[in-house]
Amino acid sequence: MSYGQVTLPVESIPVSQEVDVVVIGGGASGIAAAISAANNGAVTLLVEQRGYMGGMGTVSLVPAFCPFTDKEKPIIRGIGMELMERMKHACNADYRKEYEHTLDWVPIDPEVLKRVYDDAATESGVALLYHTFVYDVLLSEDKKSIEGIIVVNKTGRSFIRCRYVIDATGDADIAAMAGVPFQKGDEQGELQPGSMCYLLANVDRSKFHRFLEETGDTGQLHKTVERAITDGALPEGRKSISGLAWVNDYLVGVNFGHVFGIDGTKAEDLTRGAIEGRRLAERQLQFFRAYVPGFEKAHLVASGEQVGIRETRRIQGDYVLTGDDFMEARSFPDDIARNAYYIDIHLANSKGNMTFTHLPPGQSHGVPYRVLLPVGIDNLWVPGRAASSDRAVQGSLRVMPNCFAMGQASGTAAALALRTSAKSRDVSVPQLQQLLLEQHAWLGEDFTVPAADEA
Numbered sequence: 001m002s003y004g005q006v007t008l009p010v011e012s013i014p015v016s017q018e019v020d021v022v023v024i025g026g027g028a029s030g031i032a033a034a035i036s037a038a039n040n041g042a043v044t045l046l047v048e049q050r051g052y053m054g055g056m057g058t059v060s061l062v063p064a065f066c067p068f069t070d071k072e073k074p075i076i077r078g079i080g081m082e083l084m085e086r087m088k089h090a091c092n093a094d095y096r097k098e099y100e101h102t103l104d105w106v107p108i109d110p111e112v113l114k115r116v117y118d119d120a121a122t123e124s125g126v127a128l129l130y131h132t133f134v135y136d137v138l139l140s141e142d143k144k145s146i147e148g149i150i151v152v153n154k155t156g157r158s159f160i161r162c163r164y165v166i167d168a169t170g171d172a173d174i175a176a177m178a179g180v181p182f183q184k185g186d187e188q189g190e191l192q193p194g195s196m197c198y199l200l201a202n203v204d205r206s207k208f209h210r211f212l213e214e215t216g217d218t219g220q221l222h223k224t225v226e227r228a229i230t231d232g233a234l235p236e237g238r239k240s241i242s243g244l245a246w247v248n249d250y251l252v253g254v255n256f257g258h259v260f261g262i263d264g265t266k267a268e269d270l271t272r273g274a275i276e277g278r279r280l281a282e283r284q285l286q287f288f289r290a291y292v293p294g295f296e297k298a299h300l301v302a303s304g305e306q307v308g309i310r311e312t313r314r315i316q317g318d319y320v321l322t323g324d325d326f327m328e329a330r331s332f333p334d335d336i337a338r339n340a341y342y343i344d345i346h347l348a349n350s351k352g353n354m355t356f357t358h359l360p361p362g363q364s365h366g367v368p369y370r371v372l373l374p375v376g377i378d379n380l381w382v383p384g385r386a387a388s389s390d391r392a393v394q395g396s397l398r399v400m401p402n403c404f405a406m407g408q409a410s411g412t413a414a415a416l417a418l419r420t421s422a423k424s425r426d427v428s429v430p431q432l433q434q435l436l437l438e439q440h441a442w443l444g445e446d447f448t449v450p451a452a453d454e455a
């Protein structure tokens, strides 16, 4: 239903800051972008609507980092790896002992991660502005660049003037405000479901493992979940748990089940997702207590502040990475990262099927610089979940290690652009690749930086 329109009065608002690079969003892509921009000399501000960074990993309690390896060697290195190692180091001795050498599916301790991100960003000289929502942009007269962003927070509304913008909102909010074309979901607009993740305390890990050994059930509890669905104790839908991430022997992060029909760019849908997600978490808690030894006294300590969102907008970039590129493990002359995570598309309704497509161990494909460059705007990068890809590859590219890598490339490129007042797409790719390598990113075993005139 529409209630019509109102016209707001034209108003002047204060300019609250002037910076070189503004990063919007403090998820995996945003923190890596901000740190790399600042480390490479740009005066950088990160604006985040919550009171902390971490994005899905803290806001929505996504319980673990997806693999940093291709099952043979680490392929996501650089800032992402450094942040994950720093989180491990900041956890307690038991955690460190257990996960010291783990690079795949490292559990997230959300409170530790928030603090680690605060420290890492501020040490690099990134200015942080939390509790602030970006609701519009001001375009240049020719509409080809963003002159600044318009924010709202407790202080009021203000304008932040900047030279370059990194849209790390995960939803391409800023790109959409700037008029960049995008796609959402499949041809019918169907989106992957959201999930309400949560943390359960007071659980007994050894008892749980004994139960798995005795019953032969999998760690994802396939048999037990199916039994509970047949009994009516759980709703129809996914017949296993996506993931249990043990922070310690008595605290576990849970990613289980789906909330369908949520468009994460609509506040009404997010509201329904929050309510339905919490209801589902409560039902799952009762399931755990009744069906899973070791969870009899489980206590729900926290659920996501927002339902976890897997998919919204994908921008139209200078290149659209495709499922074919993934399957053929293609490399590109302008690669800024590599990806080996499997294509993981979740069912869009309770009767649908999940799709998984793996590359063989040791293989990965390149992620070209052009997927970060939204068409039509010359001073904007979009790393992370909303980077330019088809729907199949988004099901793989969206995970946090890849977001770190794309973020690092965006921030480094913005700092490079600043040095010569260049447009985003005029940045020297060999120079960018060289800097990324010097700053510990990984671009492939046989990768060598091409001579400048080859790029």
Ligand SMILES: Cc1cc2nc3c(=O)[nH]c(=O)nc-3n(C[C@H](O)[C@H](O)[C@H](O)COP(=O)(O)OP(=O)(O)OC[C@H]3O[C@@H](n4cnc5c(N)ncnc54)[C@H](O)[C@@H]3O)c2cc1C
Pocket: 024, 025, 026, 027, 028, 029, 030, 047, 048, 049, 050, 053, 054, 055, 056, 057, 059, 060, 062, 063, 064, 065, 066, 067, 132, 133, 134, 135, 168, 169, 170, 171, 173, 194, 195, 196, 197, 243, 255, 307, 308, 309, 310, 383, 384, 385, 386, 398, 399, 400, 401, 403
């Ligand atoms: C249920 C679920 C399970 C998943 N499981 C895993 C997993 O096991 N491992 C893994 O690695 N990945 C997993 N993923 C994927 C991964 O968590 C996300 O795709 C990834 O976090 C995306 O990172 P991002 O930086 O692009 O965006 P986000 O993490 O979404 O961060 C975006 C940030 O921008 C802020 N923001 C947004 N709009 C604005 C605005 N207009 N103004 C100000 N701030 C704004 C948000 O508050 C947020 O902090 C999962 C995702 C979901 C939903």
